[in-house]
Amino acid sequence: xxxxxxxxxxxxxxxxxxxxxxxxxxxxxxxxxxxxxxxxxxxxxxxxxxxxxxxxxxxxxxxxxxxxxxxxxxxxxxxxxxxxxxxxxxxxxxxxxxxxxxxxxxxxxxxxxxxxxxxxxxxxxxxxxxxxxxxxxxxxxxxxxxxxxxxxxxxxxxxxxxxxxxxxxxxxxxxxxxxxxxxxxxxxxxxxxxxxxxxxxxxxxxxxxxxxxxxxxxxxxxxxxxxxxxxxxxxxxxxxxxxxxxxxxxxxxxxxxxxxxxxxxxxxxxxxxxxxxxxxxxxxxxxxxxxxxxxxxxxxxxxxxxxxxxxxxxxxxxxxxxxxxxxxxxxxxxxxxxxxxxxxxx
Ligand code: GLN
Numbered sequence: 001x002x003x004x005x006x007x008x009x010x011x012x013x014x015x016x017x018x019x020x021x022x023x024x025x026x027x028x029x030x031x032x033x034x035x036x037x038x039x040x041x042x043x044x045x046x047x048x049x050x051x052x053x054x055x056x057x058x059x060x061x062x063x064x065x066x067x068x069x070x071x072x073x074x075x076x077x078x079x080x081x082x083x084x085x086x087x088x089x090x091x092x093x094x095x096x097x098x099x100x101x102x103x104x105x106x107x108x109x110x111x112x113x114x115x116x117x118x119x120x121x122x123x124x125x126x127x128x129x130x131x132x133x134x135x136x137x138x139x140x141x142x143x144x145x146x147x148x149x150x151x152x153x154x155x156x157x158x159x160x161x162x163x164x165x166x167x168x169x170x171x172x173x174x175x176x177x178x179x180x181x182x183x184x185x186x187x188x189x190x191x192x193x194x195x196x197x198x199x200x201x202x203x204x205x206x207x208x209x210x211x212x213x214x215x216x217x218x219x220x221x222x223x224x225x226x227x228x229x230x231x232x233x234x235x236x237x238x239x240x241x242x243x244x245x246x247x248x249x250x251x252x253x254x255x256x257x258x259x260x261x262x263x264x265x266x267x268x269x270x271x272x273x274x275x276x277x278x279x280x281x282x283x284x285x286x287x288x289x290x291x292x293x294x295x296x297x298x299x300x301x302x303x304x305x306x307x308x309x310x311x312x313x314x315x316x317x318x319x320x321x322x323x324x325x326x327x328x329x330x331x332x333x334x335x336x337x338x339x340x341x342x343x344x345x346x
Contacts, residue, residue, distance in 0.1 A: 035306060035336060037084070043335040044076050044088040047328040052089075057315030057323035060295040065193035069095060069314050073297070075235035076328055078309045079243035083252035087236060094232040095312055096190040098294030099131060099148070099320075101176055101228045102156065103275075104241065106147040107267045108175040109159045111259045115266040121159065121215065122152045126274040131320060132200055134207065142211025148274040148292065151204045157225040158205075158216035165220045172228050178258040179244045180237040181251050190296075191230035198226055233298060235312045242300040242308025245290075268302060276326075279319040287330050288339035299325035303338050 052074060061067035075091040110118055118124060123144035127136035131149040145151040162168030177184045205218035214221060233241075244251045245268065248261040259267075271290035276283040276299075283291060291301035297314030299322045309332060311325035333339055 035080070035338070037086070039336060040078055040080075040086045043332045044078060044086055046335065047331045048074075048076055048088045050331065051324050051327045054324050054327065055315075057317050059297070059314045060316055060320070063190065063194045063197065063295070065187075065190045066096070066296060066314070069297070071314050074311075074313045074324060076309075076311050076332075077235040077239035078307050078332070079236070079239045079252065080307045081243060081247040081252055081305055083243075083255075085236065085239075085253070089235075090312075091235040093312070094187070094234045095296040095298055095314060096187045096229060096294075097176070097184075097231045097233045097238075097298060098229045098296040099153070100233075100238060100241075100292045100294040100296075100298050100300060101172075101231060102148050102153040103245075103267060103271060103292045104176050104179050105153065105160060105172055105228060106156050106270065107179075107245075107259050107263050108171070109147075109156050110263045110266050112161050113159065115262070117159070118147060118156075118266070118270075121213070122147050122155050124270055124273070126278075126280060127151075128278055131277045132204070134200070134204060137204060137207050137211070142208055142213040145208070145213065146270070146274050148270055149277065150201055151208060154201060154205050154218075154221055154225045155208055155213055155215065157228060158214055158218075158221035160224075165217075165224060168216070169224050169227060172224065173231070175258065176228070176231055176241075178251065178254075178256055179241040180233060181240045181244075181254045181256075182237065184231045184233060184237070186227060187230045187232045191227055194230065195223065195226050198222060201225065229294070235298075235310050238298050238300045238310030238312065239308050242302045242310055244308070245302045246304055246306060246308045248305075268304065271302070276321050277319050279317075279321060283321075283326065287333050288341045289329070289333060291329070293321040293325070295320050297322045297325070299329065301329050301333075303333070304340065306338060 076088040129136040208214040249259040268290040275292040289301040293299040300310040313324035
């Protein structure tokens with residue numbers, strides 16, 4: 001066989017494959033584009049330097065174990081919708097995910113039961129109250145309890161498929177892990193600390209039961225919810241979870257399809273309207289990005305179609321949101337010019 005005769009053909013195939021490959025590589029973080037790796041790295045570096053010495057805020061301490069977490073943990077991670085990872089600072093230290101988990105359990109319920117189920121069985125209007133408000137439940141007689149604050153989140157957990165508590169827990173760990181791109185494990189001291197002291201959440205679950213808005217045993221639902229909040233994550237995990245939403249439900253690092261684009265479409269607006277509790281309006285006004293915080297000190301935000309970003313820094317403000325995380329993400333969004341509401345006229 002005369003190989004030389006085949007060379008042009010091979011060259012053509014090689015060139016053709018390269019073109020195909022180039023076509024499949026998204027231009028999200030290519031040099032020369034507004035979101036080039038250089039620009040992303042510079043924005044993260046600047047934000048880190050600018051805010052690393054901020055000492056405002058205080059660790060949550062109503063869950064006793066959270067008061068013992070190192071307040072100086074400070075990590076930033078940005079994962080693009082095509083799976084490029086940018087980090088700065090401490091991205092190894094883990095904190096409990098807390099309320100950030102509420103997003104992914106809600107997304108799973110939407111995936112399993114359709115978006116109408118969340119609207120009909122929980123409600124999607126913001127309560128305008130603190131995240132563990134009993135008054136919010138009472139005032140609305142169990143309606144409009146919102147999946148991103150404790151009452152709606154415990155109801156969400158109770159709606160997750162699974163014949164018993166163990167099956168529901170397995171389902172929740174699976175979906176949180178799929179979003180993060182690695183198996184997440186339980187922070188046992190945090191779980192034990194909160195489980196021994198969560199009478200308020202149990203009261204909320206029972207009040208919901210009284211209003212016909214609890215869809216599983218209230219004690220067990222509260223326990224699964226408490227465990228879900230005690231899953232350990234680092235900054236990169238949170239950024240990957242956000243990037244999976246930014247990429248329409250496919251984890252851009254593992255390439256696994258976690259939820260559908262339609263599920264993401266219904267998840268992001270709830271984050272936009274209730275992700276930072278009663279300070280969501282201030283957050284959204286200043287960043288334009290759907291986001292979610294947790295009292296463990298994690299905060300993630302989604303730039304749809306572009307990237308997910310997360311920061312871990314435990315000291316919180318009065319509303320329960322990480323002080324440094326808000327400063328960093330707002331800075332990066334402004335620096336990169338990625339507020340979706342920044343519209344250049346034609
Ligand atoms: N597990 C916490 C609670 O139920 C979660 C609260 C939060 O992160 N805002 O109080």
